[in-house]
Amino acid sequence: MDGEQLYTVVARGDRVKALEAYRDALAAEMVRLQHAQSANEAAGRDFSIMGKELRAVMAEIAELTGVKESDEFDELKARRDARRSG
Numbered sequence: 335m336d337g338e339q340l341y342t343v344v345a346r347g348d349r350v351k352a353l354e355a356y357r358d359a360l361a362a363e364m365v366r367l368q369h370a371q372s373a374n375e376a377a378g379r380d381f382s383i384m385g386k387e388l389r390a391v392m393a394e395i396a397e398l399t400g401v402k403e404s405d406e407f408d409e410l411k412a413r414r415d416a417r418r419s420g
Contacts, residue, residue: 353395360388 343355364384370377395401 350395350398353391353398357388357391357395360384360391364388 340355340359344352346352364381367377367381367384
């Protein structure tokens with residue numbers, strides 16, 4: 335996603351969609367930095383900083399959408415337990 339697309343999504347005012355677009359832009363930039371990391375010490379530092387920001391953005395998305403990291407695991411466990419008990 336380029337900056338103009340990110341701007342367009344943010345300008346619409348949908349907070350979750352804007353955070354998702356930001357998350358995707360951060361991830362794309364981190365991929366680019368990952369390739370540059372071996373040649374540039376600053377890229378490694380930037381990658382680490384962006385990783386922290388990515389975690390924060392993902393946590394905010396989860397908070398706003400009511401999704402917990404463990405939801406999928408809990409659902410699988412409940413289905414497995416139901417099969418075993420009955």
